[in-house]
Amino acid sequence: MATSSSSFRIGIVGYGHLGQHLVDRILGDGAGMGLTLAFVWNRNADKLKGLVPDDRILVDLSAFEARKCDLIVEVCHPQIVKDFGVQFLSRAHFLVGSPSALCDPNLNRELRRAAEQHGRTLYVPGGALWGGQDIQRLDHSGALQALFIRMSKHPSCFRLTGDALSGWTEGEGRRVLFGGSVAELCPLAPNNVNTMAAAAVAAGTLGFAGVRGEIVSDTALSDFHVVEVEVTGTNGFSVHTVRRNPAQLGAVTGSATYNSFWNSLMVCKGHGGRVYLC
Ligand SMILES: NC(=O)c1ccc[n+]([C@@H]2O[C@H](COP(=O)([O-])OP(=O)(O)OC[C@H]3O[C@@H](n4cnc5c(N)ncnc54)[C@H](O)[C@@H]3O)[C@@H](O)[C@H]2O)c1
Incomplete structure (x- = not known):
């Protein structure tokens, strides 16, 4: 990633499951790859004590500029993308771990504009999306007509803002929780639809309003999540993938x-x- 004489400085925003994993890898394998941990921020800084070297802990996120990052990685909540995304892009490339934030058309526009204006890249991770680059190529060629994504998980794996899952019982089987556009889905299940949001970015001409999604609760899925993608193109072209993602x-x-x-x-x-979808 960086040459031996230079170092690539990364700031991590959020220290939950994903943040801890990334910090450990940057401090571990990353050192030999020219990666440097520039800072870690968490809304509760106490959680970082003893786990992250003291000089890497950033207490006030608005002071991030002083850490001179090449890349800032958000792995906490869409609200942080909204509050800091444009500022991050004015100083560094930005990997947005919560791309459901991009379902807000104004924020989407502002972030794209900031990336262009500052010559920095807004990275959207593919997550559990299979074939994201292929969808993007189909979209760029003008041949993408429709995209549908279904995510099925055990009910304990969903974090919904509404009450679509209330009263579930072990053994009840399959329940469709919601079907509609990804734009409608993002506010209902912001932590569960990152993969769909990545798909909506890949399928730029359809966008969040045009890509369809469905979330399904299934008590039989105690060991894995299932992500199905159905792509429809011109002249009868179609692809259907089913990904089983091991999960506790x-x-x-x-x-x-x-x-x-x-x-x-x-x-x-x-x-x-x-x-850039990565
Ligand atoms: N793009 C992907 O493929 C992908 C995959 C997994 C998770 N995610 C997203 O990345 C983010 C982190 O995932 P995780 O599994 O580490 O989650 P997590 O729940 O383990 O950690 C989230 C962290 O963010 C903090 N946080 C929560 N709300 C906050 C807020 N409003 N302001 C500031 N901090 C807040 C929590 O205290 C916690 O430390 C989530 O938004 C999740 O949806 C994306």
């Missing part, structure tokens, strides 16, 4: 996604002032 009961994020996120991070070397 109650985990919002499948274990394969941690590695996938790290691989996404490794791509973030700078691809000019634009949005």
Whole structure:
């Protein structure tokens, strides 16, 4: 990622499951790859004590500029993308771990504009999306007509803002919780639809309003999440993929996604002032 004489400085915003995983890898394998941990921020800084070297802890996120990052990685909440995304892009490339934030058309526009204006890349990780680059190529060629994504998980793995899941019981089987546009889905399940949001970015001409999604609760899925993607193109073209993502009961994020996120991070070397699916 960086040459032996230079170092690539990364700031991590959020220290939950994903943040801890990334910090450990940057401090571990990353050192030999020219990666430097510039800072870690968490809304509760006490949680970082003893786990992150003291000089890497950033207490006030608005002071991030002083840490001179090449890349800032958000892994906490869409609200932070809204509050700081444009500022981050004015100073560094930005990997947005909560791309459901981009369902807000104003924020989407502002972030794209900031990336162009500052010549920095807004990276969107593919997450559990299979074939994101292929969808993007189909979209760019003008041949993408429709895109549908279904995510099925054990009910304990959903974090919904409404009450679509109230009263579930072990053994009840399958329940469709919501079907509609990804734009409608993002506010209902902001932590569960990052993969769909990545798909909506890949399918730029359809966008968040045009890509369809469905979330399904299934008590039989105690060991994995299932992500199905249906792509429809011109002249009868179609692709249907089914991905089984190993995950523990109650985990919002499948274990394969941690590695996938790290691989996404490794791509973030700078691809000019634009949005880039990684
Ligand atoms: N793009 C992807 O493929 C992908 C995969 C997994 C998770 N995610 C997203 O990345 C983010 C982190 O995931 P995780 O599994 O580490 O979650 P987590 O719940 O383990 O950690 C989230 C962290 O953010 C903090 N946080 C929550 N709300 C906050 C707020 N409003 N302001 C500031 N901090 C806040 C929490 O205290 C916690 O430390 C989530 O938004 C999740 O939806 C994306």
